[in-house]
Amino acid sequence: xxxxxxxxxxxxxxxxxxxxxxxxxxxxxxxxxxxxxxxxxxxxxxxxxxxxxxxxxxxxxxxxxxxxxxxxxxxxxxxxxxxxxxxxxxxxxxxxxxxxxxxxxxxxxxxxxxxxxxxxxxxxxxxxxxxxxxxxxxxxxxxxxxxxxxxxxxxxxxxxxxxxxxxxxxxxxxxxxxxxxxxxxxxxxxxxxxxxxxxxxxxxxxxxxxxxxxxxxxxxxxxxxxxxxxxxxxxxx
Numbered sequence: 001x002x003x004x005x006x007x008x009x010x011x012x013x014x015x016x017x018x019x020x021x022x023x024x025x026x027x028x029x030x031x032x033x034x035x036x037x038x039x040x041x042x043x044x045x046x047x048x049x050x051x052x053x054x055x056x057x058x059x060x061x062x063x064x065x066x067x068x069x070x071x072x073x074x075x076x077x078x079x080x081x082x083x084x085x086x087x088x089x090x091x092x093x094x095x096x097x098x099x100x101x102x103x104x105x106x107x108x109x110x111x112x113x114x115x116x117x118x119x120x121x122x123x124x125x126x127x128x129x130x131x132x133x134x135x136x137x138x139x140x141x142x143x144x145x146x147x148x149x150x151x152x153x154x155x156x157x158x159x160x161x162x163x164x165x166x167x168x169x170x171x172x173x174x175x176x177x178x179x180x181x182x183x184x185x186x187x188x189x190x191x192x193x194x195x196x197x198x199x200x201x202x203x204x205x206x207x208x209x210x211x212x213x214x215x216x217x218x219x220x221x222x223x224x225x226x227x228x229x230x231x232x233x234x235x236x237x
Contacts, residue, residue: 002067003031093123106197
């Protein structure tokens with residue numbers, strides 16, 4: 001099993017690790033700071049260094065209990081000690097975007113008591129689907145205003161871990177569907193935008209809402225009866 005260092009420290013960019021398995025162009029490490037694609041958040045990129053070798057990390061995926069890093073370049077053999085470096089720009093953009101998604105979730109729940117039904121993101125853009133019947137012509141404008149109010153509020157973002165049985169009893173987490181987390185996971189990671197949104201989440205986030213930048217709602221659309229999609233982009237200011 002690969003230890004996912006980013007779960008405890010999303011700001012970590014450099015790390016040391018041991019190659020524990022090799023499969024053609026991909027390797028497994030005993031620990032990693034590279035985010036593996038999951039929960040709608042795409043993987044990190046970066047590079048690995050060892051001895052006289054170097055390779056770029058172009059994909060990171062979790063298969064069972066293993067985290068596989070696909071490389072472009074030479075492949076270090078099993079037992080090699082490597083140094084890893086996560087691409088700073090891409091990671092920080094993902095952190096800002098993922099936090100923006102949680103802000104949008106929080107606003108939708110706070111104002112309309114609507115839960116998210118799906119979503120996806122890339123660097124500085126994303127979309128989320130919600131259970132909602134009717135929206136006004138200025139719905140997108142209102143959502144954008146409320147999201148940017150929460151960004152300006154500079155709310156702190158806290159990460160904690162609680163036992164699965166305690167998470168199920170936490171009323172703030174009922175709408176996050178803890179029961180969908182595999183039974184094998186006994187400790188739940190919680191991301192809390194204090195006073196706005198609290199969710200079970202394995203992604204990377206900035207430490208306060210002000211670090212997101214500015215959100216722009218670029219489109220709202222119907223995805224069938226009772227379902228609406230909101231698309232957004234994130235700007236530096």
